[in-house]
Amino acid sequence: MTPTAHRNRRALRTAGAGAAALLALSACSSSDSDSSSSKPSSSTSASGQLSGTVTVFAAASLKESFTTLGRQFERAHPGTKVTFSFGGSDSLAASITGGAPADVFASASPKTMRIVTDAGDASGTPATFVRNQLEIATLPGNPDQVDSLKDLTDKDLKVVLCDKEVPCGAAAQKALDASRLKLTPVSYEQDVKAALTKVELKEADAAVVYKTDVHAAGDRVEGVEFPESADAINDYPITLIKGARNEDTAKAFIALVRSAEGQKVLTGAGFLKP
Incomplete structure (x- = not known):
């Protein structure tokens, strides 16, 4: 083989190795990109722990009880925050159907809850969690x-x-x-x-x-x-709002409200069991 042909074959081998290295690097970059695009939702961290803010719209009569439950929830789930908007159930329902950002709605009557469900803004079927007299x-x-x-x-x-x-x-x-x-x-x-x-x-x-x-x-x-x-006793229903920004954390707050621990706080405030 002539010296010139030998040099050409060497150059081809070198170029091939370089191309293989570039392909491998490209594959790694693609893999990294795929993994970053499938990050966990804002309501659940990589470790599976709840995180982020949950926004709760609740009847004015729930203010004291829900504020207590909100503090309990935040202590049990570091990294979460529960914010509330309290008021008349009819006004809160109208705000939700008007596009106000809410994750959870707790109403003081089935009638006002129906404003939200009829508009298609509730996720699932509302559940009665307490009654009031x-x-x-x-x-x-x-x-x-x-x-x-x-x-x-x-x-x-x-x-x-x-x-x-x-x-x-x-x-x-x-x-x-x-x-x-x-x-x-x-x-x-x-x-x-x-x-x-x-x-x-x-x-x-x-x-x-x-x-x-x-x-x-x-x-x-x-x-x-x-x-x-x-x-004239009122049933109080609670529901997850469709399109909730922090669904996992919102569901966990609803679960606390309906749990034995949540019921203890609510009945202690004078509410009747559902």
Whole structure:
């Protein structure tokens, strides 16, 4: 073989080796790219632990209980955060159907939950997790001696009700209708906390609210039970919202609410078991 031919064959072998190396490097890069494109979701870390923020829209009457459960959840799952938006269930439902970013919705009545399910914004079937019963909130010491629902019809009393579109207002109206009583309140409030605040600030003599809200207010008000409330008990459903940004963490929060631990917090606040 001539020296020139020998050099040419050497050059070809060198070029082939270089091309093989480039192909191997390219394959490694492709593999790395594929693995990075299949990262775990934002709600679950590589180790399988929950992470990220879950946004919960919940009825105003759940404020104290859910805030407690939110703190428990964050302690149990470091790296997570639970944020809440509390208010009238009808307003929250309208916000969700309007595109507000929510992962979980907990409503104070099946009727307001249906606003979300009918719009196709619920993921799965909502589950009832607690129930709630009405009570009359009066000023401390009950100076007006309110003993019954009928006493609230006294024209000299300043009584506050929740708006009729809000679950607590709808329940109050149901109790009044069942008793054939007519009541003209001094105001209709947008949610149960707003109604209770009127009594706490002594801007009203009494309000029809939930037992749980009377319980949460402590000695700032006094509660008066009335038998008609047994016919107007509200079921509270909870659901995952379709397209939740943090689905795994949202599901875990719902599981806590429905667990024995969650039920202990809720019944301790005065809610009834489902």
